[in-house]
Amino acid sequence: MSRAWTLVSRPKGSPTMENFALRETPDQPLNDGEIRVANSFFSVDPYMRPRMDEGEDSYIAPFALNAPMTGAAVGRVVETRSDRFKVGDRVSHFLGWRDRATLRAEDALSLPDGELKDESFLDVLGAIGMTAYFGLFDVAEAKPGDVVFVSAAAGAVGSLVVQIAKLRGMTVIGSAGGTEKCDFVRGLGADHVIDYKSPGPFEDKLRAAAPDGLDVYFDNVGGEQLDAAMGIANRDARFAICGMIGMYNSDAPIGFSNLFRVISKRLQIRGFINSDFMARRSECLAQMGYWVSKGLIQSRYTTFEGLESGPEAFFSLFSGGNTGKALVHVGG
Amino acid sequence: MSRAWTLVSRPKGSPTMENFALRETPDQPLNDGEIRVANSFFSVDPYMRPRMDEGEDSYIAPFALNAPMTGAAVGRVVETRSDRFKVGDRVSHFLGWRDRATLRAEDALSLPDGELKDESFLDVLGAIGMTAYFGLFDVAEAKPGDVVFVSAAAGAVGSLVVQIAKLRGMTVIGSAGGTEKCDFVRGLGADHVIDYKSPGPFEDKLRAAAPDGLDVYFDNVGGEQLDAAMGIANRDARFAICGMIGMYNSDAPIGFSNLFRVISKRLQIRGFINSDFMARRSECLAQMGYWVSKGLIQSRYTTFEGLESGPEAFFSLFSGGNTGKALVHVGG
Numbered sequence: 001m002s003r004a005w006t007l008v009s010r011p012k013g014s015p016t017m018e019n020f021a022l023r024e025t026p027d028q029p030l031n032d033g034e035i036r037v038a039n040s041f042f043s044v045d046p047y048m049r050p051r052m053d054e055g056e057d058s059y060i061a062p063f064a065l066n067a068p069m070t071g072a073a074v075g076r077v078v079e080t081r082s083d084r085f086k087v088g089d090r091v092s093h094f095l096g097w098r099d100r101a102t103l104r105a106e107d108a109l110s111l112p113d114g115e116l117k118d119e120s121f122l123d124v125l126g127a128i129g130m131t132a133y134f135g136l137f138d139v140a141e142a143k144p145g146d147v148v149f150v151s152a153a154a155g156a157v158g159s160l161v162v163q164i165a166k167l168r169g170m171t172v173i174g175s176a177g178g179t180e181k182c183d184f185v186r187g188l189g190a191d192h193v194i195d196y197k198s199p200g201p202f203e204d205k206l207r208a209a210a211p212d213g214l215d216v217y218f219d220n221v222g223g224e225q226l227d228a229a230m231g232i233a234n235r236d237a238r239f240a241i242c243g244m245i246g247m248y249n250s251d252a253p254i255g256f257s258n259l260f261r262v263i264s265k266r267l268q269i270r271g272f273i274n275s276d277f278m279a280r281r282s283e284c285l286a287q288m289g290y291w292v293s294k295g296l297i298q299s300r301y302t303t304f305e306g307l308e309s310g311p312e313a314f315f316s317l318f319s320g321g322n323t324g325k326a327l328v329h330v331g332g
Numbered sequence: 333m334s335r336a337w338t339l340v341s342r343p344k345g346s347p348t349m350e351n352f353a354l355r356e357t358p359d360q361p362l363n364d365g366e367i368r369v370a371n372s373f374f375s376v377d378p379y380m381r382p383r384m385d386e387g388e389d390s391y392i393a394p395f396a397l398n399a400p401m402t403g404a405a406v407g408r409v410v411e412t413r414s415d416r417f418k419v420g421d422r423v424s425h426f427l428g429w430r431d432r433a434t435l436r437a438e439d440a441l442s443l444p445d446g447e448l449k450d451e452s453f454l455d456v457l458g459a460i461g462m463t464a465y466f467g468l469f470d471v472a473e474a475k476p477g478d479v480v481f482v483s484a485a486a487g488a489v490g491s492l493v494v495q496i497a498k499l500r501g502m503t504v505i506g507s508a509g510g511t512e513k514c515d516f517v518r519g520l521g522a523d524h525v526i527d528y529k530s531p532g533p534f535e536d537k538l539r540a541a542a543p544d545g546l547d548v549y550f551d552n553v554g555g556e557q558l559d560a561a562m563g564i565a566n567r568d569a570r571f572a573i574c575g576m577i578g579m580y581n582s583d584a585p586i587g588f589s590n591l592f593r594v595i596s597k598r599l600q601i602r603g604f605i606n607s608d609f610m611a612r613r614s615e616c617l618a619q620m621g622y623w624v625s626k627g628l629i630q631s632r633y634t635t636f637e638g639l640e641s642g643p644e645a646f647f648s649l650f651s652g653g654n655t656g657k658a659l660v661h662v663g664g
Binding site: 242243253254256259261262265266267268269270271272276 | 382587588598599603
């Protein structure tokens, strides 16, 4: 038997337990070319929220109703009808939100054995790493000496951006909510940390942290922090728009007061998704793998125990209830 | 004697006659290296509105109070203490809003004699031409086959963008306000014209005009039309942000509902100003000059007669009272 979380209704605003159901299905015999994987971990991510809506505006197609949800997962092959994999091989794939996955062998990525933990491949050596690396260095064209502002800097992507920006000689300002998260970001090496929950306009706090302005903004939240970044951006600043978690659960228009500075400061604003850079994955793995192997990158994820905790892990992304990436440990 | 329009108070919201005064000053003898120019035309432009505010967010410094305002002008040299120019030479310079200008010779640009009219050098062969040319081809990276949306398409820049986009094999959608302006834009060769004053959400009208989406948006207005363009933009669309005339007279935040698509569609949004491309002016003049000489570019400007009409000409930019660039004819 395999168990999987299915979406049973589309959330209005913030998702609730009523939108999800854990369903059990018998394992069918494998077809030729298929493998079965016992997942050890799967990942829950902000981008899944728009997938729960109808419509075609998400990065990828909406989740179907009454079908298992999907997402990044890591596990070991337990059954195989493909010569690409043998039982015991470590793989990553995209059939998360479940304890056992049946998939075509070509949809699984072979992972090296060795001391690196399963979790790393869902984290700094997975999509998170691609997002931070290509977003910062390619989309935002960040270079040594730049003043870089990173929002949601205690989050999965943000905390990695802070570290790799420091590793490349940049001045880094991070924002996070609450003392604990701010301390975490400071511990990552950020030069200045802003608690966005502290009183007062965010733009004033950002200006105080960056008296010489910003050259790069790595945007994980949109809204007020994006507007503030436009307000203090230097001439020719580059904005990499990675996520707008603050905007996913609302249909209300977002107000901007500083948009005019797109012209006066010649801002360049680009949206991106890590998969845009899939063809250059090995470049990212080479650099990030080196930094990880040298102990130069810390990663702090929140692990939720058991398949049952999937929705709770997902909700925590929106309530500010965890630091770093949220993973669900389903076995192994 | 020379007469010049001075700014006597900073407008709150929309400017009024009370903000301006026409002042007369005696001509001082020229210093060595100076010339005196009798202006034939000067230009009034939307970018002058933020120059009337205090603060450092305009492209260029704010106008000083109680001093003559400035801007593009064309005229003939009437007095010279420089060997760069002789009496009768045609020049362009930046001391508009007045009938006679005294300036250093190196601040004047020599213009060819010949059949081209004085007005052209304030229009398709001046800053307007640079803005349209570099905005479309460089900032927005527009190429043959692209679907291009141009807002304020009856305006000075917009009407030129429509034409050069057609000359380069693009599908062009223009927006303008009212039947007369829309007919004008259609006459320029636009494939679809949207009357933004007609009832209904602008995004619906844009979607109907561009059923296959947009590859390029040349933005002259910001606000609702910018949001709508984000709403129907194709993957990897490029936005050249040239002006936000609808946003200059208001401090209220502008609401956006489609900003999330910056990520999902990997939009690239870049602000620019024509002077960014000053070093490549000859490239633009070569191409635009060719098109003008072949009669392939129409230009329709509104001429206001007499120096006294300066403020009225300027107000007309914001009331939608004219089509194309607004010029003030001061003599010659």
